[in-house]
Amino acid sequence: MTTETGVPELVYQGRRAQRADSRQRRRAILEATLRLIVKEGIRGIRHRAVAREASVPLAATTYYFKDLNDLISDAFTYFVEQGLEHTRRLQQDSFAAARKLSEEERSSEAGRKLLTQQLTRFILSHVRSQAGNRDFRLIELAFRNEALRNEQLTRAIRMANQAAESMIREFFELLDLADSRAAAQIVHGTILHLEYQILCGAVAIDSPLLERTVTMMIRGLIPATTSAAQPVTLD
Numbered sequence: 001m002t003t004e005t006g007v008p009e010l011v012y013q014g015r016r017a018q019r020a021d022s023r024q025r026r027r028a029i030l031e032a033t034l035r036l037i038v039k040e041g042i043r044g045i046r047h048r049a050v051a052r053e054a055s056v057p058l059a060a061t062t063y064y065f066k067d068l069n070d071l072i073s074d075a076f077t078y079f080v081e082q083g084l085e086h087t088r089r090l091q092q093d094s095f096a097a098a099r100k101l102s103e104e105e106r107s108s109e110a111g112r113k114l115l116t117q118q119l120t121r122f123i124l125s126h127v128r129s130q131a132g133n134r135d136f137r138l139i140e141l142a143f144r145n146e147a148l149r150n151e152q153l154t155r156a157i158r159m160a161n162q163a164a165e166s167m168i169r170e171f172f173e174l175l176d177l178a179d180s181r182a183a184a185q186i187v188h189g190t191i192l193h194l195e196y197q198i199l200c201g202a203v204a205i206d207s208p209l210l211e212r213t214v215t216m217m218i219r220g221l222i223p224a225t226t227s228a229a230q231p232v233t234l235d
Contacts, residue, residue: 010081010159013152014065014074026064028054033075038135042146045072069152076143076153080160083136087126091167094122098174106175116218119171119187123214127191128205131198141196164188175222183221190217 017023032054036044045068051058065071098106098118105111131137147153165184172180194210197203203210 014070030078131195
């Protein structure tokens with residue numbers, strides 16, 4: 001299922017909440033689940049522990065989530081939903097100039113350089129923003145690891161990947177790239193790798209290596225950009 005913009009719609013598995021106070025309680029349970037993952041990892045998620053963390057009755061967690069799979073899957077969906085909103089705003093700001101270019105301008109040397117700058121800026125801003133929140137990255141890695149054992153969570157991960165890649169893919173579609181989907185997967189994979197490198201201390205968040213890596217990748221994906229291997233100036 002996709003939204004009107006073509007972005008895959010994230011789907012919750014647990015019981016829906018209709019009233020405002022019920023939605024607030026359900027959200028409190030999901031946020032408590034995320035906090036517990038930071039403290040103890042996925043294996044620390046139990047209905048009783050989540051109820052205690054959320055300061056709600058145990059019956060509330062089992063009412064909204066019949067089993068732990070639903071709870072874990074919906075906690076991830078909630079987590080992704082918050083992150084995608086930030087990414088969507090960043091995308092709108094970063095790609096604004098690219099969308100205004102005519103087809104002729106996009107195919108020119110100057111246009112290709114601008115497009116490279118815009119996409120490079122978007123990726124670097126996204127990586128630094130995401131990697132700057134260590135707890136969020138720990139949560140994401142915990143979910144991705146658990147997805148190897150949990151089929152329901154695997155589906156949620158797949159939908160989240162598709163949603164993120166669809167935003168990147170739009171940029172390559174502006175260029176009429178032959179395989180925008182493959183290009184988006186390459187960019188998304190590089191983003192996840194760089195975030196992990198920063199998280200484990202292999203690369204500093206302000207390292208020039210980040211810019212060089214992203215620039216080289218984008219120049220390899222967008223044909224007829226400026227030659228040479230110097231990083232694009234993001235002024």
